[in-house]
Amino acid sequence: MTDLENSLATIIDVFHKHAEKEGDKHKLKKSELKDLINDELPNLVGQVKDQATMDSLMESLDSDGDSECDFQEFMTFITMVAVCCHEFFEHHEDE
Amino acid sequence: MTDLENSLATIIDVFHKHAEKEGDKHKLKKSELKDLINDELPNLVGQVKDQATMDSLMESLDSDGDSECDFQEFMTFITMVAVCCHEFFEHHEDE
Numbered sequence: 001m002t003d004l005e006n007s008l009a010t011i012i013d014v015f016h017k018h019a020e021k022e023g024d025k026h027k028l029k030k031s032e033l034k035d036l037i038n039d040e041l042p043n044l045v046g047q048v049k050d051q052a053t054m055d056s057l058m059e060s061l062d063s064d065g066d067s068e069c070d071f072q073e074f075m076t077f078i079t080m081v082a083v084c085c086h087e088f089f090e091h092h093e094d095e
Numbered sequence: 096m097t098d099l100e101n102s103l104a105t106i107i108d109v110f111h112k113h114a115e116k117e118g119d120k121h122k123l124k125k126s127e128l129k130d131l132i133n134d135e136l137p138n139l140v141g142q143v144k145d146q147a148t149m150d151s152l153m154e155s156l157d158s159d160g161d162s163e164c165d166f167q168e169f170m171t172f173i174t175m176v177a178v179c180c181h182e183f184f185e186h187h188e189d190e
Contacts, residue, residue, distance in 0.1 A: 001138055002134075002135050002136070002137065002138070003105050003109070003135075004105060004106065004109045004135040004136060005135070005136060005138055005139050006102075006105075007101075007102035007103075007105040007106055008102075008139065008173070008176060008177050008180060009180075010098050010099060010101075010102040011099065011102055011177055012177065012180060012181050012184065014098070014099045015181075026185065039097075040097050040098075040099040040100070041097070041099060041100060042097065043096055043097070043100055044100050044103065071177075071178060071181045071185075072174075072178055075173075075174040075177055075178060076174075078103070078170075078174075079167075079170040079171075079173075079174060081103060082103050082106055082107065082166075082170055083166060083167055083170060085103060085104075085107060086107050086110075086166045089107065090121060090166075
């Protein structure tokens with residue numbers, strides 16, 4: 001497996017590790033998504049403490065309206081984080 | 096950096112390594128995308144040899160119609176690959 005392939009495997013593994021904790025093991029509920037962000041993205045996203053932020057994040061990701069975050073919806077979140085990081089590096093590099 | 100954060104950094108690095116080879120260094124042209132798939136995703140996607148497959152892939156990713164693949168469009172491709180792999184593992188696991 002290449003570095004890029006291992007990276008995709010890591011994203012899938014991290015999703016499952018958190019999704020299987022409670023309820024539907026193929027979906028993240030809001031508390032699982034919050035723990036995932038706080039545990040797995042502390043440097044890129046930072047700690048999410050307030051409920052309003054989580055409510056609004058889940059609402060923006062939950063495209064099928066079941067109040068949970070499935071893998072496809074999780075990839076939307078990963079894309080948001082990656083695009084933000086990429087823009088930061090790109091602007092930094094152009095300076 | 097956590098494993099998930101390093102995975103996002105790898106995705107950004109791989110995109111840039113290939114995008115900067117020719118032309119606009121912030122975008123993948125079709126030949127760069129083809130080399131990226133063949134070099135970095137040989138096990139998950141396999142070798143892409145025929146031009147029609149690349150034409151059709153680039154057309155489906157190129158949402159802004161500039162015939163190149165920017166980072167946001169590349170993340171759509173990464174999402175497609177991750178969702179396919181995730182579905183494979185999910186079905187495999189349920190058997």
